[in-house]
Amino acid sequence: MAYMDKTSNFPETILTVLKDVLPKDRKFIPLHEPKFNGKEIEYVTACIDSTFVSSVGKYVDKFEKMLEEYTGVKKAVAVMNGTSALHIALKLANVRQGDEVIMPALTFVATANAVSYLQAVPHFADIDEKRLGIDPVKLKEYLEDIGDIREEECYNKKTGKRIKAVLPVHVFGHPAELDFLNAICEKFKLTLIEDAAESLGSFYKGRHTGNWGKLSALSFNGNKIITTGAGGAILTNDETLGIQAKHITTTAKNPHKWNFSHNQIGYNYRMPNINATLGCAQLERLEYFVEKKRTLAKRYMTAFNEIDGVRFVAEPEDSRSNYWLNTILLDKKHANLRDLILKTTNTAGIMTRPAWKLMPSLPMYEHCPGMDLTVAEKMEKRIINIPSSADL
Structure with a gap:
């Protein structure tokens, strides 16, 4: 027309x-x-009938396995929302108080909030007009100017703080330029962590987003491409980090049939089984x-x-x-x-x-x-x- x-x-x-x-x-x-035009009602009903609607149940395990198979990552850990997923991903990447984390200035506030939960500092980068994510060319030039490599770590010449990580966002589902960003991270001794909250189903050069960073975070909020009502997931190809992610998101409880024993500060971030039922049905479609x-x-x-x-x-x-x-x-x-x-x-x-x-x-x-x-x-x-x- x-x-x-x-x-x-x-x-x-x-x-x-x-x-x-x-x-x-x-x-x-x-x-x-x-x-909701798949098996959502069937799975939710089965979950209710089982009475396992909270943090224990087969649908959480099934959902995590389905995410691993679809995205190609070695470990997926389902949590309460995308922000909690990002919080734990940053924590497991050893982002500490006072560290700076580079992220695009154009993003949802949760990206910066998750950094702040660790008392770290958001450090804002400009974006690429085509992809809407971090502009890697501009970032490389910027780090060459302000970055100071000392003992295999990068420090900000202007603030004196350690720059620990780069946190690209796949804005509106469009993948950031991940191979270039990975090369920048290698050169400047930074950790790549993907905010993949919006990009389930998106692929960069044949690989699903979430496979390029040390850890990544997904969101299953009601407005995302699939939803668990509220929910998120941590993705990683480091199985040790995946095991640790699952442990600390379930209050760091040591496995036992009846005793309550916890070996570190943990978080009550586990996705409820009843939410995972929606995730299984949605992921099938x-x-x-x-x-x-x-x-x-x-x-x-x-x-x-x-x-x-x-x-x-x-x-x-x-x-x-x-x-x-x-x-x-x-x-x-x-x-x-x-x-x-x-x-x-x-x-x-x-x-x-x-x-x-x-x-x-x-x-x-x-x-x-x-x-x-x-x-x-x-x-x-x-x-x-x-x-x-x-x-x-």
Whole structure:
């Protein structure tokens, strides 16, 4: 379909494109909602009948095994949410009080919060305009300027603190440039930890995200590509770390039929069995969800290619994205229309939203270290997420 009105009323043109792509029989279309059309009810009922609905039960073990098989990692540990997964991943990577952890300025607040739980310091990096994740070229140049390698560790020349890790985020499901980031970590003696909360079903150069870092974190929140209601998982190819992750997320309790004995400070982060039932049923249909979402993304791409002043954010050529949240990027000349577009679409019953506010703009993180954020600052004002549910 040709879109004739390209300049006179840009917000209405965007709305017209969305209406043409999306179903016509719905009064309200949310940004992303779960779809329960598999064996969810069957598994939940079996779990309730078993009475094992809390931290013990077969569905947690089954869910973890299914995650390992799908992603290709050696160990998956199911936990209460993505933030707790990231918290433990950072802890097991030996991030300590006062350490700096490099992450993109454009991310959900949980990325920075998990670092703060360890009394470590978020350190913000600029982003790549195509992938929306950390720009590795800019990061390499930045570390060459501020990084000081001493005794096989990297220190910030400006703050004197140890820079322990790089925490890339696969923003909206698009994989970050992981091989380049891995090379940077090797050169500067840093640990790569992936925030893969949004990227279940996404692959970088043929390998699932979560396989590149020492540890990684997934999220199964209600708005993710599969959901356990609330939930997350720690992924690792280090079996020793995987065993330790499972131990400390279950209050560090020593195995015994009746005695309660704990050998270190642990966390009550274990995913309940009843939540894992949803995860098993959802994971059985993950590839179906991914293909439906990729089909929707292609329809958006075709439609928005006809419009001047806006670009649909497509997967990088070296990746297969799950297109968790479909995204359009306004041209600079239309950036001032973002809020009007949001108002126009939401008023019409089509839910859209802006990107997250940049982390350094939040009061608790405004004094954290970081590089020049020119690209992130410009992109934040131009990003709009559009409806992305698998059944659209």
